[in-house]
Amino acid sequence: MFVCLAGALLCAQRAEAQVPDTMDVPFGTFEEWDLYPADSLSVMGGMIKLPVNYDHELPRGWSVPVYVVDDTFTYSGMEVPLNVSLPLAVTYADSVNAPEGRKALVARTFLFSEVMTPTAMSLAEGLLDSTLTQMLLPTILTTGQVNLTNLLPLVQQLSFNTTELSWMLDLMDTADMNDYLTGGFALNGFKPGKLEGKFIYRDPGHGSDDDNGAVIMIGTRYDTAQHRRVLVGAGVKRLYELGDSVHYVPFDLEYTSLSSYFPQSYGYYDADTMVVMVISSASGKFQHGSRLFVDELRLVSRPNPCGQVTNLHVVKNAPMNVQIAWNNTLAPDSWEVEYGPAGFVRGLGTTMTVTDSTAYFYWMEVNSQYDIYVRGLCGDTAETEWVFMTLETAHVGIEEAQGEGIRLMPNPAAGRCVLDLGNEEASRVRLYAADGRLVRELTVRGEREVELTLPCAGVYVVEVSQAAGRACKRLIAK
Numbered sequence: 001m002f003v004c005l006a007g008a009l010l011c012a013q014r015a016e017a018q019v020p021d022t023m024d025v026p027f028g029t030f031e032e033w034d035l036y037p038a039d040s041l042s043v044m045g046g047m048i049k050l051p052v053n054y055d056h057e058l059p060r061g062w063s064v065p066v067y068v069v070d071d072t073f074t075y076s077g078m079e080v081p082l083n084v085s086l087p088l089a090v091t092y093a094d095s096v097n098a099p100e101g102r103k104a105l106v107a108r109t110f111l112f113s114e115v116m117t118p119t120a121m122s123l124a125e126g127l128l129d130s131t132l133t134q135m136l137l138p139t140i141l142t143t144g145q146v147n148l149t150n151l152l153p154l155v156q157q158l159s160f161n162t163t164e165l166s167w168m169l170d171l172m173d174t175a176d177m178n179d180y181l182t183g184g185f186a187l188n189g190f191k192p193g194k195l196e197g198k199f200i201y202r203d204p205g206h207g208s209d210d211d212n213g214a215v216i217m218i219g220t221r222y223d224t225a226q227h228r229r230v231l232v233g234a235g236v237k238r239l240y241e242l243g244d245s246v247h248y249v250p251f252d253l254e255y256t257s258l259s260s261y262f263p264q265s266y267g268y269y270d271a272d273t274m275v276v277m278v279i280s281s282a283s284g285k286f287q288h289g290s291r292l293f294v295d296e297l298r299l300v301s302r303p304n305p306c307g308q309v310t311n312l313h314v315v316k317n318a319p320m321n322v323q324i325a326w327n328n329t330l331a332p333d334s335w336e337v338e339y340g341p342a343g344f345v346r347g348l349g350t351t352m353t354v355t356d357s358t359a360y361f362y363w364m365e366v367n368s369q370y371d372i373y374v375r376g377l378c379g380d381t382a383e384t385e386w387v388f389m390t391l392e393t394a395h396v397g398i399e400e401a402q403g404e405g406i407r408l409m410p411n412p413a414a415g416r417c418v419l420d421l422g423n424e425e426a427s428r429v430r431l432y433a434a435d436g437r438l439v440r441e442l443t444v445r446g447e448r449e450v451e452l453t454l455p456c457a458g459v460y461v462v463e464v465s466q467a468a469g470r471a472c473k474r475l476i477a478k
Contacts, residue, residue, distance in 0.1 A: 021300065021301050022299065023298060023301075024297075025143065025195075025274075025297035027059060027062060027143075028298060030093065030103050030105040030294070031101050031102060032061075033057050033060060034059075034060050035057055036058060038051055038052065038055050038056075038117075039051075039052045039086075040052060041084070050117075050119055051117045051120065052086065052116065052120040053084075053116050053117065054115060054116075054117065056087060057091060058091055058141075059091065059093075059105055061143065062142065062143060063141070063143075063145050063183075065087075065140055065146050066087050066088065067087075068084075068086075069084050069085075069086065070083050086116070087115070088115065088140075089139040090107070090108040090109075090139050091106065092108075094295075098248075098295055099198045099296060100198075100296050101295075104198075104293055105141070105278065105293065105294045106292070107278055107280040107291070107292045108280055108289065108290070109139065109213070109281035109289060110137055110289075111135075111136060112134070112135065136281075136288055138279050138281050139278075139280040140277060140278070141277065142181060142275055142276065142278075143274070143276045144181045144183030144275045145181060145182045146181045146277075147179060181218070181275055184218075184220065184273040184274055185273065186273055187219075187271055190301060191301050191302050191304075192219060192233075192255045192274060192299045192300070192301065193254070193299075193303065194252045194255055195217045195235060195276065195298070195300075196251070196296075196297070196299075196300055197250070197252075197295065197298070198248040198251070198294070198295045199215075199242055199248065200247065200248055200293035201242050201245055201291070203239075213238070213280050213290065214239060214277075215236070215242075215278055215294070216235070216237075216276070217234060217236075217274060217275070217276050217277075218274070218275040218277070219231070219234060219257075219273070219274055220232060220274075220275070221269055231258060232258050232269045233255055233256055233258055235253040235255045236253060239281065248293065278294055304330075304382065304384060305330065306376040306378040306384040307330030307332070307376065308330075308384050309327070309374050309375060309376055310329060310387075311326055311327040312324065312325075312326040312387050312389050313326070315358070321360060321361060321364065323361075324358070324359050324361075324389070324391075326374055328376050332376030332377055332384065334355050334376075334377050335355075335359075335376050336351060336353055336375050336376075337351065337352045337354060337359045337372065338350065338372075339370055339373070341368070341370065342368075342390060344371055346386070349373075362459075369392045370390070370391045371388065372388070372389045372390075372391055373386045373387070373388055373389075375387065405422030406419070406421055406422060406471060406473060407422070408462065411475055412475075412476040412477065413475065413476070413477055413478065414477070415454055416451060416452065416454060419449065419452055419462060421448050421449065421464070424466060424471075425467060426466050427444055427465050427466070427467075428441065428444060428464075429441070429450050429463070430442075430462070430465075431460055431462055431475075432461040433458065433460060457477050457478055459474065459475070459476055460477060461475070462475050
């Protein structure tokens with residue numbers, strides 16, 4: 001049963017939730033800090049407590065590598081269990097020169113002896129490998145949890161490869177990301193282009209071009225086929241690239257997809273999770289005491305070569321069909337349109353692809369709501385964000401069932417047909433083409449039959465104006 005769409009269409013347009021141009025790294029302003037108390041060993045039934053390490057401050061929301069010791073040692077002739085998780089980091093807040101807010105992060109390179117008490121250090125030297133206790137250690141902070149053992153090769157690579165990002169991508173692309181790190185923060189559709197922040201780097205006098213700490217961003221996604229988290233992109237800026245500075249200055253590092261380095265092996269995927277790492281100075285270069293000051297970390301979205309769909313609106317609201325149009329800030333190759341009943345799940349609607357910024361919808365039901373989505377397409381690799389519209393068709397008229405006395409003879413017709421009004425009283429008859437164009441308009445003065453001439457083959461809508469409202473009939477011309 002066909003019905004008449006007459007009068008205005010009520011259109012409520014709203015944009016689908018737009019992804020912002022920037023995204024603050026969670027706790028990337030380093031305003032909130034937590035004090036973690038030192039661990040102690042209990043000896044002789046708790047009568048004696050041996051402090052193992054020192055109290056330390058960490059910026060809230062960030063984590064550092066933890067060295068786990070699970071062993072026993074001999075103390076005064078007794079076997080004493082040693083179970084301790086030793087945070088390997090020296091961090092503190094810059095509360096004097098912070099560029100924004102009240103605090104910034106300071107991460108310093110250190111020796112084992114600087115985070116362990118002398119008593120614990122003397123015990124550790126007997127239990128641990130001397131290369132570890134004498135190693136210069138970088139402070140590594142991440143927005144996720146790191147596995148120190150597996151992560152050390154990545155950190156050490158910074159001292160060998162200072163010109164290419166591919167080593168890090170190659171190192172990590174075949175591994176389960178959980179072997180290196182877990183957690184991070186969700187991007188929620190945000191497409192990173194680069195990481196920005198402010199920094200000061202102060203080396204201990206050996207020249208920053210010899211240092212190899214870094215700021216790193218790692219984009220991952222969960223691969224449902226492999227059931228593991230995989231690397232899809234990264235970015236790195238080494239300290240020698242940042243350079244020595246006295247005051248906070250801006251820096252940025254570009255995010256590069258895995259497919260950019262290995263286009264034959266990997267397709268492009270958006271990251272769903274991001275990990276940001278700050279490394280004060282790695283052990284390949286002996287920069288004891290080097291300090292990296294960081295503040296105001298945020299992600300900036302990558303430029304979209306397709307631009308953005310704007311001004312989605314209704315152009316024509318003729319009976320039983322609608323025309324919509326839109327603008328675009330750039331020039332996509334085509335546009336994808338998906339539509340369906342209000343509330344339908346995107347991906348399950350009806351789709352069409354158009355090469356100009358216009359779409360037509362035929363035979364839409366009156367007094368109904370439709371959701372319409374539009375996005376631009378640039379080849380197979382880029383697209384705009386979806387723009388969303390809810391369209392409500394107004395019921396202004398009567399349904400065909402109420403005009404059952406009206407007939408078109410013949411239908412389908414060739415060249416001409418007769419509209420039989422029966423006992424229905426009418427004042428006007430209009431003939432519309434399928435695109436909403438008015439083809440004929442006749443005034444009716446008591447006639448019971450009206451002849452209609454059809455200009456060419458196609459689908460038409462015959463609208464009959466009556467005292468009770470309007471009725472519509474579909475007419476096919478051969």
